[in-house]
Amino acid sequence: MPGDITGGFAADDTLFIEVVLPLSLARNYTYRVPAFLNEEIVAGKRVVVQFGKYKMYTALIRSVSTRPPEHYEAKYIIDVVDAVPVVNAKQFAFWEWMVRYYLCNEGDVMAAALPAGLKLASETVLSLRRTGDVQPPLSSKEQLVMEVLARQQRMTISDVIKLLGQKTVYPTVNALLQKQMIDIAEEVSEKYKPLTRSFVSLDDFYKEQENLRQLFDLLEKAPKQLDALLSFMKLSRTGSPVAKQQLLDDSNCGPGAIKALADKQVFRIYKMPVDRLNDDAYDLLLHFELSDAQQAALDEVNAQFMEKDVVLLHGVTASGKTQLYVRLMEKALENGGQILFLLPEIALTTQLVERLKNYFGEKIGVYHSKFNDNERVEIWNKVANGTYRIVLGARSSVFLPFRELQLIVVDEEHESSYKQYDPAPRYQARDAAIYLGYLHGAKVVLGSATPSLESYYNASEGKYGFVKLTERFGGVPLPEQKIISIPEEQKRKKMTAYFSSVLLDDITKAIARKEQVILFQNRRGYATISICATCGYTPKCIHCDVSLTYHKSSGKLHCHYCGYYQNLLNICPACGSVHIEQKGFGTERVEEELQLLFPDLRMARLDLDSTRSRNSLQQIIMDFQERKTDILIGTQMVAKGLDFEGVGLIGVINADTLLNYPEFRALERSYQLLAQVAGRSGRRDKQGLVSIQTYSPAHRTLRQVIENDYEGMYADELAERDQFGYPPFTRLIQIHVRHKDPHVLTRGANELAARLRKLMGPRVLGPEQPLVARIRSYFIMQIMIKADKRTSISKVKEALKDTLLHFHADKDYKGILTQIDVDPY
């Protein structure tokens, strides 16, 4: 295995290293090591290499050999960045698995795995060359660049692109280079910069009691300085270094007093790197006893771990799975292992994280996409050096440099956000975590109130252990759930906008009881589409095959796929009519209509649009928690991992958009989502209420939701999957085929499908048009491979890789782009 093995080579050997570049390249590249760097070469360290004509990248040493490449001259590496490897052998093994399983490149994995702060790329920097010679004639663009350069000394290529407002700037830059007006250089800079703060310490001289006493006498006439000294003495008693800022906050002295003491050689001021991460001291606050049911479940999990590496914990909402996790984590900690606790992205900003942080103190680190680059590097380092024994993280935390994982918890394992769709590696973090657990010899718990069909199936087949926790912790009653028939209400003329009289009544009562309300609407934006009442025209995105959505906050029509937006139409461009209507509705519209009905209530929205920034999500949640908001209107996000004490009613505005989604998992997802939403209501002593509005009140899945009949849903769905050949009875591999010209695309996709069919027969389906047939000016078709249990999936993958290789080499189909998505759900 490649890894931490140094040596094995003679000192005067010429070393060649295979490196991974953080780019989507089909293979790794070989570089040559200058002899003076030989001793520093270890797999997993970063090196700086030139790749292509100018560009420098950080590459990772993958393996070392003494054999020169046969068909080309290897370039020399420029430098070795690290003193110790940043990627360990287990990580490389994990990457290799990802490459094999998800049919991606190692560079894709590297790009996803390393925090941006550890991936350096060079920038081409232009600078003036001072020659003083006669100026050669310059084009207007060249002049423009020279003028700016004269003013600000240096420019990067992207500065030039911005300045000239065009993409092709190399001709201009090269011309200036030729005319000897400028120099260019590639600059690689370490992006990660430790944060430093000033600290204060006492000079050794005053560590003698006698000297110190004299000092106090001496400062009699300088009360500010005396104050500073006294504060310092007090702060330093804790034994930790005293920050200058801390001293300023704690005493009444100004910076002048500290400087005066420093000048007198009493204080020493020094800079030291500090943590960016929240380093407040945590108390061990959370002490708890497990209920009998929890204790029994815990014992059962431990018993199952004797035989199985993976256990599915099916615990109804509010059954206290978290306490079970905590016990399991404590045990793993005692054994000296590390723990990975995976959560869906959204759940990471909530109370669970705070509670665990309180409980485990500074052994715990949190990792998700809203941390900045520097913070992520610090977490990476703390996982590598073992400071963090527990990591609470979103899907990308499977890439952290764990040394000895002993336990992996995948909470809410059914969550679709564990799947990364774009870009490659298109991986399922839950599945990847299971392999990661295998590599480390760690145990894996999958927890959910509504397990994914696959996991439940694996458990029932005996592949995973299975433990069920049916009792709600503390005897919290299940909410009352009811279905409201929209057609029925319409018949009786009892619908006001999107709200039935029943739901409005429920809201009024809940508010009267001083409870809060959550309304769930599975769509963001204000109105789904604008439609011309005269001719039926709807404005569409110019790059994608979708209707634009009106967003009230911006007052514009937006495309959810590419971000394109345009002004609202007043006049129909097709027929000139001014009768433009807004059809369909989203969270914004629900909020507005509801505000009209309840002008006194305070409302907030929780969706992707209202939570783009790092803190807004937390702010909205906090406000709701502190009851500054009465009604929270949200998309899927409200269903996930949020616990609110005060919520008495959860309303689902329209369940049909979920049920009718054209995908084989629609009903499973609907059940999970609605059950999860219901779980948000009624904590502690109160029974909550869930009201679901729908056009199809007799739908079997809705029945199953209100009867809490997970097993019934499982049985029905499993039968359908069996009948139509879907997972878990088959494995799916989806191939996305893209081209700007729809005809070229159709021809190419048909040919590719035909070639695959020649190898795999009827397992190959399509090509067909996806729901959205064009995104970002590219037309899309997809081909699906459905491999049943008897088919060797690795052979299918081999054949697929091979076929694609030949297909792309074929001149007739050049320019056609393909993507592979293994387990695309």
Place this chain on the structure above:
DNA sequence: AGCACGCCGACT
């Protein structure tokens, strides 16, 4: 990814 090379349309 990002850069060079080569082919094609629009403007001096």
Place this chain on the structure above:
DNA sequence: GTCGGCGTGCTC
């Protein structure tokens, strides 16, 4: 004619 646009291929 040439400049600048874009498509295609290669990078150890």
